[in-house]
Amino acid sequence: MAVFADRFLALLTAAALPGTGRDSLLSLAGDPDPDGWGYAVRLDDGTVVGHLAQFDEDLIDSVNCLVSIVHSAGSLAYELEAAGAVALERCGALLEERIVTAAAGTGP
Numbered sequence: 001m002a003v004f005a006d007r008f009l010a011l012l013t014a015a016a017l018p019g020t021g022r023d024s025l026l027s028l029a030g031d032p033d034p035d036g037w038g039y040a041v042r043l044d045d046g047t048v049v050g051h052l053a054q055f056d057e058d059l060i061d062s063v064n065c066l067v068s069i070v071h072s073a074g075s076l077a078y079e080l081e082a083a084g085a086v087a088l089e090r091c092g093a094l095l096e097e098r099i100v101t102a103a104a105g106t107g108p
Helices: 007-019 057-070 073-083 085-104
Strands: 026-028 039-043 048-052
Touching (some): 007 057, 007 073, 026 057, 057 073
Antiparallel strands (some): 026 039, 039 048
16 A cells, blocks of 8 residues: 555556566666677567667666556556646647658658
8 A cells, every 4th residue: 555645646656556566578688789789678578679779777667667557547547647637638639640640651
């Protein structure tokens, strides 16, 4: 159980809580690849899905936290609520722009 005087922090904690103690989806190789690609990022089954130029375990930990949040509708709802109305409105506009750009075939 966690108790916060601030609703924002309570919502963020509620979003993160379900992913606590779960196995991480991603891991980072301890040594750089000999082919010069940097540090391999692997899925939990060992499949290499990317590389980081520098060793950054904090980044991989952050991505693993985000994965657990977006994989849980309840966690994602808490995160969105914590973001607030202005952020949600702006995110909606950004998402709409990206969808239109992707449909036109002009985006990433």
